[in-house]
Amino acid sequence: MDQQVTLIATAAMGLEAIVSKEVKELGYENVQVENGRVVFTADVSAIPRANLWLRTADRVKLLVGKFKAVTFDDLFEKTKALPWENFITEDGEFPVVGKSVKSKLYSVPDCQSIVKKAIVERLKKKYGVASWLKETGAFYRVEIALHKDEALLTIDTSGSGLHKRGYRVGQGEAPLKETLAAALVQVTNWHPDEPFVDPFCGSGTIAIEAALIGQNIAPGFNREFASEDWSFIPQKAWDEAFQEAEDCANYDQPLNITGSDIDPDLIDIAKNNAMEAGLGDLVTWKQMQLRDFKPKQENGYLVSNPPYGERMGERPEVEEMYRDLGVIMRDHPSWSVYVLTSHEGFEKLYGKEATKKRKLFNGFIKTDYYQYFGKKIR
Structure with a gap:
């Protein structure tokens, strides 16, 4: 080696x-x-x-x-x-x-x-x-x-792309790549003992990636790689790597992660994906519209990839959702909010300038990751 x-x-x-x-x-x-x-x-x-x-x-x-x-x-x-x-x-x-x-x-x-x-x-x-x-x-x-x-x-050395974790049995119309979803979570200061919510969860990718991060589960534990058959890599190296992944996983870490969406079919898909990822009931899934979202705890994290309103007919509805989100989160200043969207008017609709912005590409769509840091209550 x-x-x-x-x-x-x-x-x-x-x-x-x-x-x-x-x-x-x-x-x-x-x-x-x-x-x-x-x-x-x-x-x-x-x-x-x-x-x-x-x-x-x-x-x-x-x-x-x-x-x-x-x-x-x-x-x-x-x-x-x-x-x-x-x-x-x-x-x-x-x-x-x-x-x-x-x-x-x-x-x-x-x-x-x-x-x-x-x-x-x-x-x-x-x-x-x-x-x-x-x-x-x-x-x-x-x-x-x-x-x-x-x-x-x-x-x-990978074979299929590393975003293919092996848990996605179903997906919505515009699925977020697992690698980008993980990045959205990693950019935040979220700790596994804090509440985490995605109110536009779709097929559940952000919430599932947060759970894998929260329990320190290696993202590749559930799949195969092209280089597993290569003779110049000793079998011992693979055995030790998989053993390390098993030893480092913290399956006892309690999590408070919720994914919600207005579409009941997507919630079913998200549940199945979470089961496939080996997370069982670790993530709470709710069929719910945004207006019914009422955080009950302090110091939470909202991380989401909501609809962008790219299609003209959807734009007014999407803009209304962004306004609603701003109104809801105004009453929860201890929460940090992270939203990925290509809509350039997001801050105006949300009603507040972001603490920080980061340019990212969701596939070929140029987006901004709007980050609002909450005032923590200790």
């Missing part, structure tokens, strides 16, 4: 600092934050741990090499010079995907094909194979990413 690797935790725009904090909390140093990614060096045991624990990263990729490439010859020779045999077995299956931005080598299919040929040549030579590689073994998804003529060659 002493083999050092460079890993890239990819992140949605605006979440890089949160992902970086998570990487450091796992004990890794030498962490660099770049646009859309966090780069760090560690031994191979970091692959299981990062995949299991990173709540807000999209994927964990293994960096094989990076170099400048302005011709196809450059790309071929420099790819071939990389130590692919350190990672890919003789029978490994390795499709190549790619992207190119602002680079002389702009034809992605050509770049993919050249990278594939270069890896094949390297592996055939190293493994002493005369004919062809079988590709019947473990799966390694190679990516060639060109940006301003710099080629970045990686292997995806």
Whole structure:
């Protein structure tokens, strides 16, 4: 497990600092934050741990090499010079995907094909194979990413994206990615012993992510990863990572988390998702309209991704909800309120300027995360 690797935790725009904090909390140093990614060096045991624990990263990729490439010859020779045999077995299956931005080598299919040929040549030579590689073994998804003529060659260690926790059996119309939901919770100062409410809970993602954070349950505990089959990562590393996740979970932590929504079908979906996440009845689900929301305790946290009113017909109704929310929360100054929306008039409708705002992308929608810090009563 002493083999050092460079890993890239990819992140949605605006979440890089949160992902970086998570990487450091796992004990890794030498962490660099770049646009859309966090780069760090560690031994191979970091692959299981990062995949299991990173709540807000999209994927964990293994960096094989990076170099400048302005011709196809450059790309071929420099790819071939990389130590692919350190990672890919003789029978490994390795499709190549790619992207190119602002680079002389702009034809992605050509770049993919050249990278594939270069890896094949390297592996055939190293493994002493005369004919062809079988590709019947473990799966390694190679990516060639060109940006301003710099080629970045990686292997995806995650498999399906890390937002796929394995608990979402149903979803509403515009589901929030689990990674973004976790980030919305992590930006707050919420502690598991304080009340937590999402009054527009939809299929329950924010409340479920809060419960997983509250009990320190690793977000990847319920799924599989592509790199579980890779021979250069000892089985011991996976066993220890899963054991650590089990040992660190605090299943006895009581939680006061409520998710409510006006739509009874969504409440049913949220309940099923929570059961699938192994949370049982830890989260309280209520079919309720916003106007009936009356906080009964102090020092709570409201974290929500309400409808944005993007469709013209919905706008007046959504704006009315924002006004109602402002009126309700005015009577509860000890509560902190966090709302994600693309509606630029939110503060005016809510009736108060946010303490802090953070720009985030919900998919391709540009949003603001409005943060109102409550005056705590001790």
